[in-house]
Amino acid sequence: MALITKKIKGTEDVLPKQSYRWQFVENIMREESKTYGFKEIRTPVFEHTELFARGVGQTTDVVQKEMYTFDTKGGESVTLRPEGTAGAARAVLEHSLENEGLPIKASYFVSCYRYEKPQAGRLREFHQFGLEEYGTQSPVADAEIICVAQSILDRLGLDKIRLEINSIGCPECRAKYNQALRDYFGGFRDRLCGTCLSRLEKNPMRLLDCKSPEDREIAKDAPKITDYLCDECEAHFAEVKAYLDCAGVKYEVNPTIVRGLDYYTKTVFEFVTDCIGAQGTVCGGGRYDGLIEELGGKHMPSLGFAMGLERLLMVMDAQGIEIPDPDACSLYIATMGDEAKRKAFTLLRRVRECGLIAETDVVGRGLRAQMKYADKIGAKYSLVLGDNEIAENKAKVKNMKTGEQTELALDDSFAERFSVLTLADDSSFEI
Numbered sequence: 467m468a469l470i471t472k473k474i475k476g477t478e479d480v481l482p483k484q485s486y487r488w489q490f491v492e493n494i495m496r497e498e499s500k501t502y503g504f505k506e507i508r509t510p511v512f513e514h515t516e517l518f519a520r521g522v523g524q525t526t527d528v529v530q531k532e533m534y535t536f537d538t539k540g541g542e543s544v545t546l547r548p549e550g551t552a553g554a555a556r557a558v559l560e561h562s563l564e565n566e567g568l569p570i571k572a573s574y575f576v577s578c579y580r581y582e583k584p585q586a587g588r589l590r591e592f593h594q595f596g597l598e599e600y601g602t603q604s605p606v607a608d609a610e611i612i613c614v615a616q617s618i619l620d621r622l623g624l625d626k627i628r629l630e631i632n633s634i635g636c637p638e639c640r641a642k643y644n645q646a647l648r649d650y651f652g653g654f655r656d657r658l659c660g661t662c663l664s665r666l667e668k669n670p671m672r673l674l675d676c677k678s679p680e681d682r683e684i685a686k687d688a689p690k691i692t693d694y695l696c697d698e699c700e701a702h703f704a705e706v707k708a709y710l711d712c713a714g715v716k717y718e719v720n721p722t723i724v725r726g727l728d729y730y731t732k733t734v735f736e737f738v739t740d741c742i743g744a745q746g747t748v749c750g751g752g753r754y755d756g757l758i759e760e761l762g763g764k765h766m767p768s769l770g771f772a773m774g775l776e777r778l779l780m781v782m783d784a785q786g787i788e789i790p791d792p793d794a795c796s797l798y799i800a801t802m803g804d805e806a807k808r809k810a811f812t813l814l815r816r817v818r819e820c821g822l823i824a825e826t827d828v829v830g831r832g833l834r835a836q837m838k839y840a841d842k843i844g845a846k847y848s849l850v851l852g853d854n855e856i857a858e859n860k861a862k863v864k865n866m867k868t869g870e871q872t873e874l875a876l877d878d879s880f881a882e883r884f885s886v887l888t889l890a891d892d893s894s895f896e897i
């Protein structure tokens with residue numbers, strides 16, 4: 467019987483004590499991508515299964531082995547998104563976003579679902595931040611999108627993450643390359659795993675990202691795509707590299723990167739680290755010039771990337787990167803009696819309107835227990851409201867660290883005066 471108080475294998479909870487770490491990372495991603503002109507898109511968590519089969523590719527591991535697919539009561543086959551690119555592309559097509567001008571630049575935060583074997587850095591439900599840009603074939607766009615990813619990693623304070631880039635060409639170069647792969651892997655038919663054998667004719671490039679150790683060994687000496695690029699793809703790749711040089715972004719060309727999804731063309735890239743074990747790819751992306759057409763739209767060269775939030779947070783931990791503590795409660799009002807409770811309610815509303823975190827008792831504790839709670843949540847100031855304070859219409863606000871007390875009137879000026887008091891506390895604040 468399922469244990470209903472245990473989470474499902476391969477999923478994680480983010481608890482209230484940890485969520486500020488996620489928000490810190492997410493805020494940087496939002497801010498940075500905004501400076502490059504990206505605006506957020508939100509798409510459903512499930513889509514028609516066919517979208518992923520066509521978009522991500524029938525012969526990929528994701529589609530063949532990892533999708534959470536089910537039939538609805540209406541008999542439709544739907545799938546929990548295994549990634550964000552296909553859904554965003556579907557939305558672009560459905561809403562004819564190209565009419566609003568090109569390029570279209572979209573960012574997203576999505577939860578994704580893949581039925582993979584869970585291990586450190588590999589989950590069945592995980593979270594991605596991604597960018598997609600539609601309607602540009604310029605290598606400037608390739609370099610720019612890589613720059614956004616690099617800027618985000620820099621702002622997170624991460625180092626020892628290498629950028630590996632490659633070009634996997636267009637359908638023209640791919641046809642020649644696929645033949646070379648068939649010739650090469652054909653010589654190892656008796657040693658290849660079943661999945662690879664079935665992919666050999668249809669999509670031999672998929673043999674290059676097979677996870678079986680023996681197939682990986684064979685793949686090591688396979689022909690490299692970079693030797694099969696057509697002149698245009700070669701020139702495009704050279705320009706991407708030149709723009710990255712202009713921006714001072716360091717990279718390594720790794721001709722073995724092919725990515726695990728079928729839609730890629732030309733530039734592909736990954737940001738990889740060795741500090742979190744085997745699942746060290748924190749960001750992956752590239753160009754996908756044929757996807758929109760594959761889904762039924764006009765030719766619209768596009769590109770993008772996605773970074774895994776769980777993996778990035780693991781790297782930040784491994785590298786000892788400090789995330790600023792979340793804001794603590796500025797004011798805790800302890801109350802004695804019903805009238806005090808009502809007064810506190812009025813005062814707190816105003817304090818909160820000033821953008822400060824403020825709390826009072828909502829569980830019916832006695833005064834001592836209220837003060838203990840104020841201590842526990844790290845309240846910076848406390849104030850006790852009883853009959854005397856109400857009668858005199860003033861009370862002493864106590865600095866919980868220094869014990870210093872400041873008398874404030876309990877009238878309309880309270881919230882503003884209290885804000886000034888807390889601002890003066892902040893050593894970075896100068897009048």
Ligand code: HAM
Binds near residue numbers: 726749769771
């Ligand atoms: P992807 O390489 O499959 O690409 O995933 C992108 C990132 O998501 C990975 O680099 C990794 O950080 C994270 N990730 C993937 N699978 C897992 C997992 N099982 N557990 C934890 N994290 C994971 C894509 O999804 C493409 N849609 C990226 C893209 C956008 N290409 C163009 N536009």
